[in-house]
Amino acid sequence: MNVRAHMSMMFHLDKCLGCHTCSVACKNLWTDPRGSEYMWWNNVETRPGTGYPTLWEDQEHFHGGWVRTRAGELKLRLHSRVKGLANLFYNPSLPAIDDYYEPFTFRYQDLFDAPAGTDQPTAIPISQITGEPIDIVSGPNWDDDLAGSAIYARNDPNLEAVAPHVRAQLEEVERVVFTYVPRICNHCLNPACVAACPSGAIYKRAEDGVVLVNDTKCRGWRMCVAACPYKKVYNNWTTGKSEKCILCFPRLETGQAPGCAHSCVGRIRYVGVLLYDADKIPSAASVPAGDLVHSQLSAILDPHDPKVVAAAEASGVDPGWIEAAGRSPVYRFVKEWGIALPLHPEYRTMAMMFYVPPLSPLMSTYEDGLAAPDVHPAHTDFDLSADLDRARLPIEYLANMFSAGDVKPVRAALAKMMAVRAFKRRESVEGSVDEATLELLHRAGSSAREAEEMYRLTTLASFQERFVIPKYHRETQIEGHVDPLAHKGSAGRGYLQASER
Amino acid sequence: MNWNTILFLLVPYAVVPLAVVASAYRLLYRPYTVSSLSSQILESRKLFWGSISFHYGLVLVLTGHLVALLLPRTITLWNAEPMRLYLLEATGLALGLWALAGGAVLAWRRYSDPRVRAVTKPADVLVLVLLVISMVTGVLTATLYSFGSSWFTAVFTPYLWSLATLRPRPDLVADLPWLVKLHAFNFFLLVATFPFTRLVHIVTLPLGYLYRPWQLVIWVRRPPRDSAARR
Ligand code: HEM
Ligand code: SF4
Numbered sequence: 219m220n221v222r223a224h225m226s227m228m229f230h231l232d233k234c235l236g237c238h239t240c241s242v243a244c245k246n247l248w249t250d251p252r253g254s255e256y257m258w259w260n261n262v263e264t265r266p267g268t269g270y271p272t273l274w275e276d277q278e279h280f281h282g283g284w285v286r287t288r289a290g291e292l293k294l295r296l297h298s299r300v301k302g303l304a305n306l307f308y309n310p311s312l313p314a315i316d317d318y319y320e321p322f323t324f325r326y327q328d329l330f331d332a333p334a335g336t337d338q339p340t341a342i343p344i345s346q347i348t349g350e351p352i353d354i355v356s357g358p359n360w361d362d363d364l365a366g367s368a369i370y371a372r373n374d375p376n377l378e379a380v381a382p383h384v385r386a387q388l389e390e391v392e393r394v395v396f397t398y399v400p401r402i403c404n405h406c407l408n409p410a411c412v413a414a415c416p417s418g419a420i421y422k423r424a425e426d427g428v429v430l431v432n433d434t435k436c437r438g439w440r441m442c443v444a445a446c447p448y449k450k451v452y453n454n455w456t457t458g459k460s461e462k463c464i465l466c467f468p469r470l471e472t473g474q475a476p477g478c479a480h481s482c483v484g485r486i487r488y489v490g491v492l493l494y495d496a497d498k499i500p501s502a503a504s505v506p507a508g509d510l511v512h513s514q515l516s517a518i519l520d521p522h523d524p525k526v527v528a529a530a531e532a533s534g535v536d537p538g539w540i541e542a543a544g545r546s547p548v549y550r551f552v553k554e555w556g557i558a559l560p561l562h563p564e565y566r567t568m569a570m571m572f573y574v575p576p577l578s579p580l581m582s583t584y585e586d587g588l589a590a591p592d593v594h595p596a597h598t599d600f601d602l603s604a605d606l607d608r609a610r611l612p613i614e615y616l617a618n619m620f621s622a623g624d625v626k627p628v629r630a631a632l633a634k635m636m637a638v639r640a641f642k643r644r645e646s647v648e649g650s651v652d653e654a655t656l657e658l659l660h661r662a663g664s665s666a667r668e669a670e671e672m673y674r675l676t677t678l679a680s681f682q683e684r685f686v687i688p689k690y691h692r693e694t695q696i697e698g699h700v701d702p703l704a705h706k707g708s709a710g711r712g713y714l715q716a717s718e719r
Numbered sequence: 720m721n722w723n724t725i726l727f728l729l730v731p732y733a734v735v736p737l738a739v740v741a742s743a744y745r746l747l748y749r750p751y752t753v754s755s756l757s758s759q760i761l762e763s764r765k766l767f768w769g770s771i772s773f774h775y776g777l778v779l780v781l782t783g784h785l786v787a788l789l790l791p792r793t794i795t796l797w798n799a800e801p802m803r804l805y806l807l808e809a810t811g812l813a814l815g816l817w818a819l820a821g822g823a824v825l826a827w828r829r830y831s832d833p834r835v836r837a838v839t840k841p842a843d844v845l846v847l848v849l850l851v852i853s854m855v856t857g858v859l860t861a862t863l864y865s866f867g868s869s870w871f872t873a874v875f876t877p878y879l880w881s882l883a884t885l886r887p888r889p890d891l892v893a894d895l896p897w898l899v900k901l902h903a904f905n906f907f908l909l910v911a912t913f914p915f916t917r918l919v920h921i922v923t924l925p926l927g928y929l930y931r932p933w934q935l936v937i938w939v940r941r942p943p944r945d946s947a948a949r950r
Contacts, residue, residue, distance in 0.1 A: 306755075307774040314763050315834070347761065348837045413933040416925035421935040435751035437923050438757045455761055456837055458754030496936075604784050719815075 221494040221519060221530040223539045224357075224427035224570055225470060225489065225687075227479060228428025228548040228558050229400055230676060231576040233486040238262050238359065238396035238488075240478035247466070247477045255346045257360045259463035260507040261398045266371040266388070266615065269399075270358045271317040274449040275375045275562070281311040282447030283410050283565030284503065286324055291567060292504045296414055296445045303416060311444035319356040321346040347455075361394065371396075376618035384612050395610045397576040399619075400486075402478060402567035403450040403463035404561065405429045407494065407517070408503040411462075414445030422461075425536075425569060426690075428467050433459045447565035468562075474654075475685040481614035485679075488687040489547030491539055492570070493519040503566045510563040511589050511621045517555055519566070521546070541690035547675055548572065555672055556663075557631040564622035575616045575628055587674070603636050603658060630663065635647075637662035638669045725887040726904050731882055734911040739809025741914035742922065756843075761834040777850075780857070783811055784871075788879055791872035796867050807868050819854040826851060827902030842916040849909050856902035857936070864899060891945045917925040 244260040262270045277283060277295060284292045296302075296311060299711035307328065324341035332339030344350045351637070361370040368389045371377070376387055382580050387393050405422075409429050413421045418444055419435035422428070431442070431451070437460040440449040451462040466476035474480060502513040519526045521543035530540050551558040551574060558572035606629055607613055617625040637659040644651045653664070658667055675683065727852050746753060753796050787794050798804040830838050860865050874891060881888040892903065912918060 270767045302928055303925070309759060310765050312759050312763065324870050348833045350833065408934070413936055416928040417923070417930050417937055418925070418927060421937045424936050424938045436754070437920060437925070438754040439925070440757050440759065443760075453757065453760045455758060456757040457751075457753075685866075 219491055219526075219529040219533075221526065221533040221535055222424055222427070222496050223530075223535050223543065224428070224492045224494055225465060226405075226492045226546075226548045226570045226572065226575070227465075227476070227551075227715045228403070228488040228572045230486040230551075230574045231397060231399065232574060232713075233484045233676075234262070234398040234400060234576075235484045236262055236264065236363070237483050237558075238407055239481050239483045240315065240400055241358075243409070243481035244463075248464070249461075251347070251456070253414060253454040254452070254461060255462065256315060256318045256358075257452040257454075258502070259450070259452075260400065260402045262398055263359070263520040264364065264370075264396050265378055265619075266374040266396065266400050267361045268370055268373050271313050271449050272356075272445075273317075273373065273375065274313075277565070277604060279311075279445060280444060280449065280636065281449075282315065282445055282449065283567055284408070286504055286506070286566065290504055292408075293409060294413055295447075296410070296441065301415065302441060305441075306416065306439055309440050309444055312440055313443065313449065315455075319360070319608065320352060320354075322352060322354055325351075342718070345599070353634060376615050379516055379614045379618050379623055380612045381614075384614075384666075393610060397611060399561075400478070401448065401450070401464070401561070401570060402476075403570045404427060404448055404567065405458075405463075405465055407496075407499050407514075407568035410445040410447060410567050411442035411451050411563070414441040415439070415704040416441060420451075423467075426465075426467070426470065427641075429462070430464055430467070431462055433457070433461070436460050447567060448569075453555070455682045463677060470687060471690040473689065475687060479685065485684065486558070486677075488547040488551065488622050488679075488684050490548040491521075491688060492549055492552070492663075492674075493521050493526060493535070493540070493543045495519055499568065503568055507564055507622045507623055511559060511624065511627050514560060514563060514568050515553060515556075520550075520553070523548065536688070536691065538688045542686050545686045546686060547679065547686060550671075550675060554563055555634065555668065556627075557634055557672075558630065559620035559627055560590050562622075563620075565646065573620055574635070575620055575631055577639075579630055585628070600640075600658060602653070603633055603640075606632055613622075634662040634664050635672075637664055638672050641666065642673050643691075723893045726900070727878075727892050728887050730880075730904070730907050731910075732887070734907050738910045742919055744814055745914055746922070750767050753919055753923060754917070756838075758835050758838055762828060763886045765824055765828040765832065769821045769828055771821065772817045773821025776814045776816075776821060777854075778909055779814050780811065780818060783868075784902060787868065787871045787936055791876045794872050794906075795950045798866070802869065804846065804866060808861070808866055811868060812858065814832045815854060815858045815861060819851070822847070824853050824915065842912075844914060846909075846918060848924065849905060853905050853909065856898055857907065860899050860902055864896065870919055873908060893927045 231299075241258055241262055245258065249255070249257045258270065261270050269275065274280065274282075278300055280468045285295050287293055297305060298686060322343045323346055325344050326341045327340050329339050331410050342351050342399060362369055371388065377388075377533055380388075388395065405427050406429065407427075409420070409422060412422060412429065414438075416439050417435050417437050419432045419437070421430060421432065423430065436459045438453065440460065442451045442460050443449070443453050451460050453459075454461050465479075466474075469476060469480075471473045471711045475489050477488075479489050487492065487619075498517040502517045506514045515655050521540060531537065551658070558574045560569040560572055562569070589606070610631075613625050613628055614623070617623050617628045619625045637655075638653050641651060641659050656666065659665065664672075748814065752763065794807075818863065829835055829843065829847060864870075878888060878891040881891065895903075909918070915922075
């Protein structure tokens with residue numbers, strides 16, 4: 219057992235408001251210099267929809283992630299080693315700026331310079347690349363809240379597994395449904411960007427799992443951009459370097475949560491340490507599609523198990539980190555309760571950011587009376603549990619996003635969350651919990667005690683409970699001697715030299 | 720001292736050490752500035768037609784020059800048979816034209832695409848102009864003064880070796896036609912611009928990718944405690 223620690227984030231989608239506070243916090247911290255305006259290291263997508271960059275999940279087109287060969291081995295979908303070098307001059311799978319959007323601003327000075335007249339002066343939009351006036355045709359969240367509409371939703375690749383009649387229903391105005399999915403770099407255990415980089419400039423930090431681009435080694439061959447199935451590495455067209463989410467490591471190293479998590483208005487984000495067995499990565503990433511979720515979760519170790527603790531110490535994991543892993547909120551959601559899943563495990567990169575699938579749109583199936591069965595409201599909870607497959611946001615859709623198409627883990631997570639809801643409803647509305655509800659909870663694989671804990675951590679958790687960040691030690695810090703923020707406008711992300719362009 | 724000595728003795732002895740020292744300095748102490756400076760994300764279609772033919776054509780033609788320099792006898796023996804000579808000449812010319820076509824597309828792309836134009840610096844224009852001169856004079860030399868693959872080994876190989884071994888003989892190239900001289904001198908100009916432009920990307924060709932492990936995991940600074948326990 220080769221134990222390492224990982225800083226992971228968990229997104230409770232049930233709580234996301236779609237307010238984009240996270241994206242704006244990230245943009246202000248990291249991606250406002252010229253050349254990176256179009257990058258959104260954190261973005262929030264409305265689903266069903268096509269996301270940002272448009273249709274990023276279409277790997278037939280973008281060639282991201284890994285595929286399993288017939289022999290059961292993994293290979294990059296993008297290229298072999300030789301092909302990687304042959305394609306240096308022109309990367310056939312690179313997204314174009316228009317797949318993201320042409321970054322724009324407004325000519326605000328016009329508001330001041332306009333001569334006195336009868337009309338209101340206007341600030342016209344201009345391209346942040348050319349500086350010329352443009353017609354804005356898209357943006358990083360262009361389909362915000364419109365995802366239900368046929369134009370955007372229909373093209374969502376995750377809808378493929380959904381039966382045609384259900385898809386047709388999804389497009390009826392009365393049944394339109396959507397949910398938000400905030401995304402950052404998944405800081406994968408088996409990252410495709412690292413494997414695709416010809417220069418070997420991208421690496422994973424063993425101490426906390428953060429995946430970083432070494433921009434002094436990066437030569438702008440832009441293979442990582444295409445290889446990342448989540449499209450979370452970006453090419454900076456000013457510096458000629460690749461740039462990506464750094465999980466705010468300068469903040470983590472000073473004991474603060476990443477900017478997106480810290481600023482999250484819905485308090486949907488939890489940050490904590492997971493211990494994992496690095497020896498298991500190759501085998502866990504290459505199992506048949508149906509076992510992917512299970513194999514990934516089994517590489518994550520129980521920090522309360524004395525054997526794991528001993529192995530972690532032997533592997534050199536800091537004692538403070540082992541202790542923090544024991545208090546990790548992410549561990550509770552992912553492993554103890556089993557209600558958080560990785561995004562698109564079928565990409566086989568072993569994403570280490572986890573998602574609790576959204577329940578609310580599912581509940582509204584009944585609560586809005588749109589597909590109302592003729593039952594007394596008191597019974598609705600039970601019928602819902604039995605009827606998960608009629609959810610307004612089809613369960614196959616969620617399964618396509620969070621469990622490689624396998625509905626079982628998603629159904630189990632939703633059933634448990636629903637049972638917790640029923641339990642708390644009985645408790646707070648009726649003052650007591652009846653046998654039937656306890657039975658429901660039991661059938662969902664939970665107990666009264668666990669339900670209470672899930673409820674607490676989901677709804678009432680304090681800042682300190684949501685973000686359990688152990689001390690980084692100075693000897694493991696690399697950026698301590700430069701202040702990235704002080705130099706971000708002039709010289710990339712914390713490096714003290716000006717770039718070429 | 721005549722012009723020939725200045726252009727073909729002083730200039731190479733000035734630019735080659737400059738290129739070596741300045742490139743080494745930049746790669747070691749200014750690595751953040753070293754990049755291929757790809758603009759593919761801004762414009763992809765024209766780059767496809769330009770970059771692929773330009774690079775493959777040029778890299779192969781350059782390899783041809785290198786072989787003639789390092790293994791002149793091989794070329795001479797190969798050319799002993801006329802059919803083989805024609806084949807080599809035709810291939811070289813075709814590759815040169817291919818590279819030139821690609822270079823033309825790249826130049827046109829820099830000029831015509833507003834997004835690419837926005838990221839174009841004077842150095843990018845300079846490099847493209849020098850390269851186009853190089854390719855045009857090269858292709859013309861190949862057509863007007865046949866058969867280059869034969870006389871290169873008789874003229875340029877000894878000349879370049881004389882420079883390399885510090886017994887310079889610029890007189891070897893003194894009687895060449897001006898077109899050929901321009902082609903050769905232009906190369907020295909390219910060498911001079913090499914460390915200061917995007918051309919440094921050529922020496923960063925990442926051949927290590929052929930054998931490095933797929934995954935890279937780095938301990939920022941391994942705690943000294945029981946570091947033996949870990950690989
Ligand atoms: C042998 C390895 C080489 C590699 C891996 C390489 C790679 C690249 C890459 C990735 C680009 C950026 C293309 C883009 O915009 O996306 C580029 C551009 C360029 N390369 Fe190379 N190159 C090589 C050799 C050369 C050579 C031998 C020359 C010329 C002597 C050259 C001259 C150029 C020029 C002038 C550009 C800019 C093209 C433009 O105007 O956009 N390269 N190269
Ligand atoms: S800040 Fe939080 S609630 Fe708002 S969109 Fe981002 S993740 Fe959702």
